Amino acid sequence: SAVISQKPSRDICQRGTSLTIQCQVDSQVTMMFWYRQQPGQSLTLIATANQGSEATYESGFVIDKFPISRPNLTFSTLTVSNMSPEDSSIYLCSVVFGNSNQPQHFGDGTRLSIL
């Protein structure tokens, strides 16, 4: 099965700084997604990052705060900008292999703590 790698796996950052999270897939995919998950809670979709188009953000998330790049079919980055303690969370990328009715597959996430 395909491997989805996220870097870094965890980080502790100072408020006001920015962090870029990388997601690498070992096969080509069209659809990629970025989620946030608070401990003990379900997943909240931040944005959809399909190659060849601008990322689509969900309500409550804006590009200035969470800029996304999708330069090719195997890679994406999510930047968390001007971080505050409220941004402390787990950030996950997921991908869909095949057509639009297929399930998502996840990396192991990035645990982010803001001091």
Added chain:
Amino acid sequence: QKEVEQDPGPLSVPEGAIVSLNCTYSNSAFQYFMWYRQYSRKGPELLMYTYSSGNKEDGRFTAQVDKSSKYISLFIRDSQPSDSATYLCAMIRGGSNYQLIWGAGTKLIIKP
């Protein structure tokens, strides 16, 4: 009202018991149904993916879909302590616009 309802638990059962996890949904447009397992400090792992009403079995796991009642279940037979995790249901609407909706997740604890 949420589109997908799932009891967050925790659900605690003794080792060897049959576990039943459930989700209900309100929108009949959902066509594809999934169960994910998430261990602490890991990403969600796909367990089961089903389309039609009925049962799908994979080892100790059985996924059941009842579209007429808008109800899905995951059964775990001969539960093991290693099954302790959070189980999330998820659903995809049919059509060209991909949209996946998550349940809240149920925390399952299997006691040795």
